[in-house]
Amino acid sequence: MAEERPDNEAAAGPAKPESPVIEAEKPEALPAEPSQPEPAAAPARPEPAAAVPARIEPQPEPEMPLLRIEGVTRKFGNFRAVDRVTLDIRAGEFFALLGPSGCGKTTLLRMLAGFETPDEGRILLDGRDIAPVLPHERPVNMMFQNYALFPHLSVKDNIAFGLKRAGMAKADIRTRVAEMVALVKLEGLEKRKPDQLSGGQRQRVALARSLARRPQVLLLDEPLAALDKKLRESTQQELMELQRRLGMTFIVVTHDQEEAMTMASRIGVMDAGRLDQVATPRDLYETPASRWIAEFVGDINLFEGQVGAAEAGRLAIATRDAGTLYVAEPRSPLAKSVVSVAIRPEKVKLSRRAPAAEGTSAHAFNRLEGVITDVSYLGGHTTYRVKLDSGAIVRSSMANTTRIVDAYAASQRVVAWFMPDDCLVLEQ
C-alpha cells in the first residue's frame, strides 16, 4: 500500500480536472486502477488457461481482486443456469461475459447485482461476502438491457433517483445530475420523459442513471443490443473512454463477440452455465481453449485427425478431410491421439499455383487443392469457400487492400495454403 501511494497520486493527477467527485468519494476504488495494466498483461503471457480460475489464493494481500466469485452455482429446478463459476475481477477492469443466449451470463450478472442468490459458492466484494447484502445496499449498479427507465419521471429525475435514495443534499444532487448529463451528452433533454427520447438517448439516460451513484462496479446487461450498428460502434468507443476516465470496474454481458473484443480488457466465455475460458481478446481468438470456443469466437476451419510423428519442430497430423497437416509442435505433449487442427480463415491464403517456398521442405506449409464454390464480397474483405477434393470446405478470408475486382472467381481451381505456426491444435 505504502509504496503504491506515490505512483498512484501521479497517475491520478491528470484525471483530476475531469472527475473530482469520484476521487473524493471513492478513494478506495482508485489505488488499484493505476496498477491495473501490469497484472492484466502479465498472467496472460505464460499460460492463459492458468490465469482463469485464480489459483493464487495463498497470496491475497498484494493484488486482492475487487470482486471474487468462488464456485458460484445457481439452479432453477434441476437446471444449472450457472455452474460452479470461479472468477476474479480486478478493480478498474473492463470485463466482458460472452456467451450465447441462455448460457447463464445474465444470471451471473444478476447474482452480482443481488437479484438472484447463489445456491452454492460465495461472491466477495472487497473481501466481504455480499450474499446477505440486498440489492439496494450493494455498492454495485446495473444498467438493464431494456434500460428500465422510469416512464413517469423526467430524464433529470431518473438520474437523480438513486441520489435521492442515498440521502444526498439537494444542491449536490443538482450538481451531480448536471455532471452526469454532460458526461453522456444529454444537455437540453433534462425535462423530457423517456418516451420522448430515441433509443440511443434512452441508452444514455440509463447509463447516466447507473453511473450517478458512483458504484464500485457497474454491471451492464447487453447495453448496446437495442442500438443500430453505427450507433453501437460509436457508443462502444464512448463506453470505453468513460470507463478509462472514471477508473470504474465495468462488467458487461454480451452475446456479440465483436463487441466484447472491442471493449473488454478480458473476456470470460460462458457456455451451458460454465465459464469455459477467461482471456484477453487476442488470446481468446488466437488460442481458444476448446473447439466450441474456437467456433463461437470468430470463424474457423477445423480438421479432425490422428496425431503422427514430430519432426524438426513440426507435428504431422493425419486428417481425413485434408490429408496430412503440419502444425507447430505444442509446448506440452498432447494427451489425446485424436485432435482438431484449427486455422482461422484470414490465415488461409489462396493462390493459383502452389507457392514455391524457399525452404522447399514439405513441412514448410500446408497446401490444399480445391475449387472455389462461393465468393462473398464484404467490403473490407472477401470470403472464399474452397471445396477440397475430399469434399470438405475451407474458408479463406482475404483483405481487399486494393480497389480491383476479386482476385478469384467461383469454380476456379486454387491452392489454399497456410503456415504450420498459424494452426492450432485443439484437444477438446
Add this chain to the structure above:
Amino acid sequence: MASRRINRLTPFNVTALALGLAFLYLPIVILVIYSFNASRLVTVWGGWSLRWYYEFFNDRAMMDAAWMSLRVAAVSATIATILGTLAAVALTRGERFKGRMLFSGMLYAPLVMPEVISGLSLLLLFVALDAGRGFWTVTIAHTTLTMCFVTVVVQSRLGAIDRSLEEAAMDLGCDPVRAFLSVTLPLIIPSIAAGWMLAFTLSLDDVVIASFTTGPGSATLPIRIYSEVRLGVKPEINAICTMVIALIAVVITVASFASKLSRAQGENAVPL
C-alpha cells in the same frame, strides 16, 4: 376489403346502427323523458316539469336510502380497492407460492357466482355470527362482491409493467417496499382509480346481495326503489333513476379515461 365495406354509411348500416342503439338505450331515454313529466300518472304525458325531482329531495326516506347507498358504495369500494390491489400484487409480484392457481381461482369466483348464492351465503354467515344487519353487513357483502373486479383491473396493468423497473429502483437504493411505492404505484394508480370507480358503481347498482344482507332501517336506494315499485311506479322513481344513471355515466367515463391513461403509460413502460 370487408372492413372497408362495414365502415361505410350505407342505408343498411345506418338502420342497423339505429336499431341497435334503440334496443340498448330507448328504455333509458323514455325513463329520462318521463322523469320530467308533470303528470301524476307515469304513463300519461302531462308536460315538462321538475316536480318529481323536487319531491325526491323532500322525501326523507328516499333521501336516507340514497345517502346510505352512497356511503356503502364509497366505503366498500375503498376497502375492495385496497384488498383487491393487494391481491393483484400478490398474484403478479409474489413468489410462485403453492396453490397460487387455486387462490386466483377463488378470488375470481364472485365474478361468476350467481348473486343470489353470494347473498344467501353471506346472510347465513351474518346470522350465524349473530351480527346485527345494517350498514356494515351490506358494506362487507359489497366488498366481497367488488374486490375481484378491482383485482382483475389492477392485475392486468401490473402484468404489463416490466419487472425490471422495480429491480432498477432496488438497484438504485430502494428496499422492495420503497421500490413498489416510488415506481410501481405511480404507474398503476390510474388502474386503481378505475377499479375503485368500478367497485363504486357495482355497489350502487346492487339489489340482490343488498337485500339479503341489509337490515331494517338501512335500506339502500335500489332496495327502496324496488319496494316502492312493487306498490306502483311513482314518477319520482323516474327522477331518481335518471340521477343515478347520470352519476354512473360520469363515474364510468372517468374510469375509462383513467384506464386509457394507464394504458398509454404502460406502452412507455416497455420501451422498444
